[in-house]
Amino acid sequence: MKSKRILSGMQPSGKLHLGNYFGALKNWVSLQGEFECYFFIADWHALSSLYEDPQRIKEYSFEVAVDWLSAGLDPEKSTIFVQSEIPEHAELHLILSMMVPVPWLERNPTYKEKKDEIKNVDMSSYGFLGYPVLQTADIILYKADYVPVGIDQAPHLELSREIVRRFNKLYNKKVFIEPGAKISDIPKLSGIDGRKMSKTYDNAIFLSDNEKQVRKKVQSMLTDPARARREDPGDPQVCNLYPFHKIYSSQAMQDEIASDCKTAKIGCGDCKKMLSQTMLEGMRPMMEKRQEILSRPGDVQEILKEGTLKAHAVAKSTLALAKQTMKLK
Numbered sequence: 198m199k200s201k202r203i204l205s206g207m208q209p210s211g212k213l214h215l216g217n218y219f220g221a222l223k224n225w226v227s228l229q230g231e232f233e234c235y236f237f238i239a240d241w242h243a244l245s246s247l248y249e250d251p252q253r254i255k256e257y258s259f260e261v262a263v264d265w266l267s268a269g270l271d272p273e274k275s276t277i278f279v280q281s282e283i284p285e286h287a288e289l290h291l292i293l294s295m296m297v298p299v300p301w302l303e304r305n306p307t308y309k310e311k312k313d314e315i316k317n318v319d320m321s322s323y324g325f326l327g328y329p330v331l332q333t334a335d336i337i338l339y340k341a342d343y344v345p346v347g348i349d350q351a352p353h354l355e356l357s358r359e360i361v362r363r364f365n366k367l368y369n370k371k372v373f374i375e376p377g378a379k380i381s382d383i384p385k386l387s388g389i390d391g392r393k394m395s396k397t398y399d400n401a402i403f404l405s406d407n408e409k410q411v412r413k414k415v416q417s418m419l420t421d422p423a424r425a426r427r428e429d430p431g432d433p434q435v436c437n438l439y440p441f442h443k444i445y446s447s448q449a450m451q452d453e454i455a456s457d458c459k460t461a462k463i464g465c466g467d468c469k470k471m472l473s474q475t476m477l478e479g480m481r482p483m484m485e486k487r488q489e490i491l492s493r494p495g496d497v498q499e500i501l502k503e504g505t506l507k508a509h510a511v512a513k514s515t516l517a518l519a520k521q522t523m524k525l526k
Contacts, residue, residue, distance in 0.1 A: 203232040204341035206239040209257035214401035216394035226269040234275040267487040278504040285512040289334040333357040343379035391419040420465040445475040
């Protein structure tokens, strides 16, 4: 019997890429054997950036589910569900928003980062400012013990812990659990242009890309800027390719590439060809599983339906206890 519960989610605001996989999804898959896992498609959160074109959220939600299953999330081991199908998320968000001070939200570093990153959408909305409150509702509805995060994201979870402490103190009962951070090592992967990998920057290698697309993107990747000519020696540590070699290439190949790059024995084009080969070898099982899953779309919908029913029962019970404690029922 798994004694501890994990919860996390992803916004269906676009196709998932390698940054999403190595930043979260790969870790989720590894946690399934040890924890009781709840993973949700955060489609209400996606409205913060897709409110002008919300019909795309349904399409992206299906694509996210396919990518999750292709990557190894197992509905026999994890509860996979859709946020908007469970109204308790919205109701608890409303309740919590009445007791969360605005300065707590304004000091959230992600609020400022996202506003700076996303230029094509006005992100100065009430909903986006308050997204940590909805995020807290998402977590505590399921009494999650841990939320898997990278070390740099751990401070963001502290706001959820503060909200839980405030609620429990106001109503003099430990209704909600303070969620802990389940820290994981996240490799530093940049997009093909050297910036953070993001669909917003149009610089991502997507999990749904085919072999031709992957090869083309690897060929266009930024390399060591000091290697202006083929005979110039390079530095793998400042090259955008080398972190991907660390993931996909054997240790022997990594050592060989590092040595040959420093002595200009190989050029960037040679390095890209080797990376394309090893990257595709690593991605191919997921690509093949994805095609198999896409041949049975009804199965994906059934998995989401069953997971949502299971999650809804937990959320309904938790919200009822919170409202009873507040004497709203």
